[in-house]
Amino acid sequence: MSGRRRQLVAGPFGAAWRAGLGWSVVFVLMIVGTVAFWPAFRDSTELGDMLSDLPPGLLEAFGMEDLLSPAGYLRGGLYDVVVPLMFAAAGVMFANSASAGEEDAGRLELWLAQPVTRQAVFAGRVVAVLGWLALLALVVLASQLVSDAAFGLEIADARVVDTVALCALLGALYAGLAFAVAGIAGRPGPVLALGLGLALVGYLVAALFPLSDVLEGWAWLSPWDWALGTDPLVSPAEPVRFVALATGTAALLAVGGIAFARRDVRSA
């Protein structure tokens, strides 16, 4: 990588270090805090009785069908909603800060006035954001594996790796969506509203559609279903799930890059 390209990545990557550190701390606390309760949860007969009294549809919607198994506990506590939603939110926020946020603040102009193409500036920011998501995935994976070992939560490492990778790819997809909106509009409001809003809609579609006989067949519309539709904590995820998320991300990034190269750049 040339010094110019390296700088176009290093600048936005470094600018996000506080946010990256913050997300890392929250992820670690969330994972360690959840897994730390596993021994008490596993040994509690009252909780098992209480869960068996809840409606099956409710348990399924919130991923709590099998809460007393290691995979069920992790899914219900972390990987059905919390971790993928945090990855999606992190992706949208990192992407917004690196693109529309910078443009809105008038700070992109300094770089776009240099001998670089708009695509190169855009691509540098995309790589920086994907880099942070990859780093967060490593943090999540490491804290999950260490916590599992420390608190006796027995689950195959490969299942955890698959699940974390799919959650991170889901975050990348929503980051791609945020970059696409930023490329088109260049304003933080629409980027955050559409990015975070569609992340929530995606979760609701994946969680609620399977409860309806009419809508069940349409759950695949949600990227959440692509990522976690067959429980990757229980059985190996099909490669097509990784490919679908990566392809969707690439397509959204392409839309953002093309749109950004064709429009006016906003000033402060």
Added chain:
Amino acid sequence: MDASAARQQKAAGPPPAIRITGLVKDYGRVRALAGIDLEVRRGEVFGFLGPNGAGKTTTIRCLLDLLRPTAGTVEVLGLDPRRDGMALRARLAYLPGELRLPERGTVRQLVASIGRVRGSLDPRRRDELAVRLDLDLGRRMRDLSSGNRRKVGLLLAFLADAELLVLDEPTNGLDPLMQHEFLALVREARDAGTTVFLSSHVLSEVRRAADRVAVLRAGTIIAVGTVDELRGRARQRVEAWFAGDPPVGELDRLPGLEARAIDGRRFSAVLDGPIQPLLDVLVRHPVESLVVEDPDLEEAFLDLYAGTPR
């Protein structure tokens, strides 16, 4: 460009630094630029004058390919900013009017980052400029005042060793001493063959720095010329003391005399046009003293902006 066109261009010399033809820029229903034609010669300091909202920054951002024209063509250093933007920006340096800098790191780190993107950095020139601009390279960016941020922008612009400097309101927030230093840097750049395109609403700055100026009003260029030419287009105040009664009849018949006033032997008026007819009248009568006040650029500018271009 085909071979014959290239030969013709070579014979005609290098293209102008900036050539703008029929430039129109609309923001939705608002027309910011209404058909600008402008040519900036190589090696000159060109002042781009106009009040806020006249379209100066919009024009400049079209030069940089930050904005896409609605209509018209823009050519900078012989290149199309959209098609050849990267090559063009390697040859020019730009100081935005609303300069927003990263908050992270020190001035030295920012300068190094820009140097890496531009592909070169002369540390001796950087240090020399920092001394001249009284800028501490070790200061953290987030601690800089608006004036010091402006100095960072100036340092980056003059460090770039560019063929064309595009400076939008460059002295905003600078104290008088630094404004003086800025003018010295502009003169040095011009002496070194650099073209300087200087947008400003500060008339004194343009008067001292520019070889030629254009005045922009509501998205239209209403005057282009040298500072002296522009001054010549403005109205002059005339005051004559006659030895006897002023020749009222003859003076009344003269064209271009406004705000006439006679107070005893003193005649005063504002002359809007050539002075020769007035002088022809005066030489036929005994005149004890005559004062013709040369308008300054500010008067010319205000006249032009008031909608009375001459």
